[in-house]
Amino acid sequence: MLRNINEIIGYELLIEGKSVGNCKDLLFDDDCWTIRYLLADTGKWLFDKKVLISPLMISNPDWSARIINLNISKEQLEDCPSQTVDEPVSREYEEKINQFFGYPSYWSSNGLWGHAAFPTDLSISLASEFDEDIPNLLKLMIDEKNHLRSFKKVKGYSINALNGDIGHLEDIIVDDQTWALRYIVVDTRNWFPGGKKVMLSLNWVEAISWLNSNFSVNLSKEKIKESPEFDPGKPIKSKYEKRLYEYYGRPVDGQINKELQQKIGKKRS
Incomplete structure (x- = not known):
């Protein structure tokens, strides 16, 4: 279904039924024109960290209730690689997040989501297939500039x-x-x-x-x-x-x- 981004901003983010914050912005890439991250506002909990929510972390959103359920643990969100709020999201930082959660990189192939059309099809089990190539590929990929844009700035x-x-x-x-x-x-x-x-x-x-x-x-x-x-x-x-x-x-x-x-x-x- 089609949805307007203005509507998604403010949605509550839940982990195991408990609130961990709200969506305050969305980041899209201007190469494939796809949302790559929701930017979370976690209040005082992780106030000094930039908290990025990938669509790979989303499961069963309740659109009518303005709720987005996450399939990760609160500990994972707290312990994942972080940046300060003011730092730009670099390709190197994106790869650190992928390594932490075991996700393949969405830029690893020509599809919207790497080899897949849907983030749900970019199975985390496939991450191991990229492990052998990572040392060589990342030397090239990490140096590439990503194309992430903030909806609020656009x-x-x-x-x-x-x-x-x-x-x-x-x-x-x-x-x-x-x-x-x-x-x-x-x-x-x-x-x-x-x-x-x-x-x-x-x-x-x-x-x-x-x-x-x-x-x-x-x-x-x-x-x-x-x-x-x-x-x-x-x-x-x-x-x-x-x-x-x-x-x-x-x-x-x-x-x-x-x-x-x-x-x-x-x-x-």
Whole structure:
């Protein structure tokens, strides 16, 4: 099912039925456009540590109750490799987390989750298959820069249409099975009197400037202005998605196009 990230922020995190904190942000990578971590607020318990929750740690979320159950122990969360709150999440730190929990690296292959399409399929039992290669592979992989972005920092980016600014990024829509990002939500109210929120496929994004904090889409202002309105309070159903693609005359896409990822990567600044 599709969910908006604004909704997930604030969800309670439970281990064995007991609260260990809340989700305060989500980190996605801008190569595969997939959520890699939930950033937890654990209150006074681990107040000086950056606590990252991988989707591999999540089991049976109760979306209606705004609860995310974790399949790790409180001791594991407390003892896992840590960074201070202000340190950036490096690839080396990610690998330390994987080694601690016995997870394969999501960047080890070309799928959304390494060799798999779902985090649940990236079985921890497969971690041993990578052990022999780790000394050699990590010399290359750890030196690579990861592409993690904070949703809260990206929220508010300006959205540029083909013929001018159209609004700002208000939300991002994620698939709650794969944790892949699917759509951006644009708020047009500051650009058009009586404006509205609209949903646009990430496949319609042509370029991103992280330096200038903007997304460029291959649509006109006029077309976006008349787009079907997005209501964040309602579930995103296939009927609405179909209506959206029909309005723009675009083919329905169930995932982010690989060529698009490469194109955005080349135009990334």
